[in-house]
Amino acid sequence: MSDQQTSRFLTKAMVKMFQCVGQKYTEEFTKKEDWYLLYTWDAATIAKYKTWFITQAMKHFKWTKTKAEKEYGYFFLIWGWKQSE
Numbered sequence: 001m002s003d004q005q006t007s008r009f010l011t012k013a014m015v016k017m018f019q020c021v022g023q024k025y026t027e028e029f030t031k032k033e034d035w036y037l038l039y040t041w042d043a044a045t046i047a048k049y050k051t052w053f054i055t056q057a058m059k060h061f062k063w064t065k066t067k068a069e070k071e072y073g074y075f076f077l078i079w080g081w082k083q084s085e
Helices: 003-020 043-061 065-079
Strands: none
């Protein structure tokens, strides 16, 4: 897997993640300190995003579901929005 392929997918995943909280993704925004703490999403939205992410990762990288779920875990841990109560 190339860096360019990974970069394209990460951008796509970020655009979708920002859309989930009604925001527009910009690379500049993600350069702010602790930017991922500025918005929240609920459990239902997280579940929908997770399904989307795994499906898209399986298509994009030709991964198994297990591999896509593992990579989602890393992505979510590093960049996922806070969960609302």
